[in-house]
């Protein structure tokens with residue numbers, strides 16, 4: 001696994017890079033597959049009016065803003081993140097009437113008493129975390145008995161790409177899985193993590209996203225996979241260009257297809 005992931009501690013990145021990362025989060029959230037995943041997380045969470053909910057690793061607050069209306073005026077969301085710069089953007093973007101509060105803290109040290117929340121969730125968080133157990137345990141601790149914890153992550157090794165060069169495709173994807181980002185297997189680990197944290201009735205739902213053109217975040221992730229494989233020396237510049245052009249030709253001819261599985265875990269305290 002990689003030992004460097006800018007998303008695992010954005011405060012170590014330059015202010016310019018963090019601003020770019022915040023913009024990247026917001027831009028990606030408008031892409032069709034991201035909207036599909038965020039909607040599925042909301043459905044798994046089933047927010048109810050008046051509830052007190054926690055989002056761990058909220059970033060710029062995209063999913064908190066999506067959940068907030070369901071809580072109506074009597075409920076409240078706490079968005080927690082390791083990055084004060086992301087939280088500054090989150091505060092600007094949150095509607096002041098939406099009852100979202102933001103807290104700068106570590107997921108492994110949530111500054112709230114036991115059983116404080118009705119539910120807690122984290123999306124695209126654990127794939128950036130090297131030691132996930134303490135975070136899931138903390139989420140369970142701060143949820144009341146009968147409350148729920150929801151976690152959602154992709155599993156990048158489930159990516160399929162219909163490309164004419166199988167060997168090169170495998171080399172790119174395998175490099176991406178093993179060397180870019182903290183943990184590209186986090187999706188398949190969510191069931192175990194939930195059970196290890198002491199959650200009950202843990203269930204995991206797979207959600208397959210597909211891409212047939214440039215719009216999905218998945219297509220952008222494939223371009224990025226080719227870049228990082230090239231920059232890491234797994235493929236040459238010429239192989240990078242050939243791999244990307246073959247996919248762009250398929251996009252133009254309407255024959256491009258890729259897919260990726262997200263896993264959504266829900267467990268109860």
Ligand SMILES: C[S@@+](CC[C@H](N)C(=O)[O-])C[C@H]1O[C@@H](n2cnc3c(N)ncnc32)[C@H](O)[C@@H]1O
Nearest residue numbers: 007008057058059062081082083106107123124
């Ligand atoms: C890829 S971003 C996803 C943000 C948001 N969940 C979304 O889907 O838009 C990962 C987020 O997790 C945060 N993060 C990473 N490690 C964390 C930790 N140990 N505790 C709290 N937040 C963390 C990062 O700062 C970043 O905001």
